[in-house]
Amino acid sequence: MLGNHLNKWLLLLGCLPLLIGANIFLGSVDIPVIEIIDVFFGNSTNLAWKTIIIESRVPRILTAILCGAAISISGFQMQVLFRNPLAGPYILGISSGASLGVSLLVLTGGWLFGIHFMVQDWSIALAATIGALFILLLVFAISIRVKDIMTVLIVGIMLGALTTAIIGIMQYFSASDQLKSFVIWTLGSLDGVNFNEIFILSIAVIVGLVLAFTQIKPLNLLLMGETYAKSMGISLSKSRLIIILSAGILAGSVTAFCGPIGFIGIVVPHLCRVWFQTSNSRILFPAIIILGINILLLSDCIAHLPFSDLVLPINSITAILGIPIIFWMVLGRKKISTNL
């Protein structure tokens, strides 16, 4: 598995500590390297710097690692399941469901939940989880009843459109400051996730990834079509449910804590296919996880413009970073649509 692509794996793994390091060093406050090392060895005397690193930068890096892995694998699963290069982690309306939950909370000022003007971070995560779970269960129930996978896809997209419509109505009637806080949530952010939340997020991501790993064989065989997959011992309905559940847990948990992180879930699988020149999920799985983490860490580096107070929305950065890569791939005559 490693033999043919050794230098690519070394590059991928080598970038990881560099990007983690960069994310620790770079931030709105300029902290000397020596001080940062002191913080980690417990020798630091500067309490402010210690707080910034331990309470802000380290959680941000952990969040980026979890999100990067989760969102990329989730997108990969959806692309293979639906045999569609445009599919991503949110294709089944999971982010729309989360958005519905959050908009019900934020745009109505919390009165629906009886927590008037007490909209806090944890309540946003909870609302997003409930919304995402609601849509996930709906898609789940439909995919048990409907045999044709394309019908499941269409129903998922329809559900997304429906929730977007409902959100539109709520936005139309909501106050401008509520509207702004909702829009900011939709732009995504890796900041402000505390260690308790990271603990919950990491459990969800690990469960999602383990479920995803059990489906490596079905994901390969599905490339040949459902009849062939079945003839090689795959239980289609079981595999389909596990894949949808796993992709849903991964995308849903990320969206709950960080908002819908866009673009990475669609781009990273394509990048790995072109780079490693394979559609074999045995190779793609680890590659997608590591590249997803790397790209989200890089995006986060750029989002926190070094040594300035500005923090750019992470979704804008992933798109601005990702689209040139896609253009470069397409202009390099590398067909990406037929790689699935």
Place this chain on the structure above:
Amino acid sequence: MKERIKIENLLIGYGSRANGCAIMAPISTEVNDGEFICLIGENGKGKSTLLKTLAGNLPPLSGEVLINGNALSSYNNQALAKELSLVLTDKISIGLITVFDLVAFGRYPFTNWMASLSSVDKAIIDDALKVCGVEGLANRYFSNLSDGEKQKVLIARAIAQQTPIVLLDEPLNHLDLINKVEIFCLLQNLCKTSGKTIIISTHQIELALQAADRLWLITNDYKLSISSPDEAISSGLFEKAFKSDKVVFDSSSKTFLLKSSI
């Protein structure tokens, strides 16, 4: 010879058991190890439906298919994958998968969840590639191959699955004469040398007449007529089954002739 498949009063068609639409008269027959069976009949007579039912992809309306004496419905996908492998007629587009990887898929029913290949698995894959004469293509991408090469690779995949039964649904479509003959000989050899049971649906009647152990001919009144190639010719089945004012079956040369040329 060991009996591999037994078909009892099998009624095939679409719809539910209670409210189904049968497309052929009930079928009863058995198939032994090492038999090469060619299923022939005009388009729309039910060749694919019969193969789908035998492969367990379509439930029968009534009757039973027994494999090794056990009902087909009692096998789960995993167990059936060790008895029966498929080669389908539809073209597959599979992206960046090499020929070796694709043939390795045939070993998936026998590998762990990570699909790790043992040295035995690798030897079986190499052997399957060699039997089909595509060992030189192992590192090429499947999607870049010609139609004939693709079909041979798909057959190699079925061989790598090492099942006693192989079902092929019109695997010779889109192929030129040489490739058709090569694949026919390959299948015939598999039956003789490794004792596999092969059922293939095809429109290549002339080839089927020369190679098949038995013919399954779907007649105009939707019955499955089972006979050896010679019996089929001498009993005049072909004249009846392929009735047309344009062609006639010539039993001495075992070929169809255009009426206008006679």
